[in-house]
Amino acid sequence: MKKLLTFTAACALATALATGAFAAEYTKGTVKKVDLKGKKVTIIHEELKNLDMPAMTMVFKVADDAMLEKVKEGQEIEFSADRINGNLTVVDLKE
Template identity: 60%
Template sequence: MKTMIRFALTSVLVAAAALAAHAAEFSKGTVKKLDEKAGKVTIIHEELKNLEMPAMTMVFRVGDNAMLTKLKEGAKIEFIAERVNGKLTVTAIK
């Protein structure tokens, strides 16, 4: 029984460490263009490590259209981009 409990606890700790390693991190970028009607933002960004993507300029969907009201063209931002339902999506901005 003790062996099973130790195994279960070890499994939980390993899984938690793996999730932490893959957690998205904020990347730096500059807002190039906003498209509020389409719910999209064009960002000139640095490497996106969590998506294994080099620095470039690209269009992202936003997870919440309210994010667009906080942005202005030319603004320097830090953001998290993730694949949501197969689409590159900005999920957080600071």
């Protein structure tokens, strides 16, 4: 019985991954400021549904410092964000 439950759970996870149920949700925004020293970016963004936040301007940390080299002030971007260790963080940039 335990093997059947494990198999069923594995199948459900594989199906969810294949259908994109766990795909990152991207939000549109405009880069207002890039802080290389502080490793942060300020973004005027649309609603962040996964964080239950309305459209606003916010400062985000970045999950990877290389992201800071990919953006510049005034640039339109699509990004995904999440709360990591209590900090709002850009985790991916759509290219």
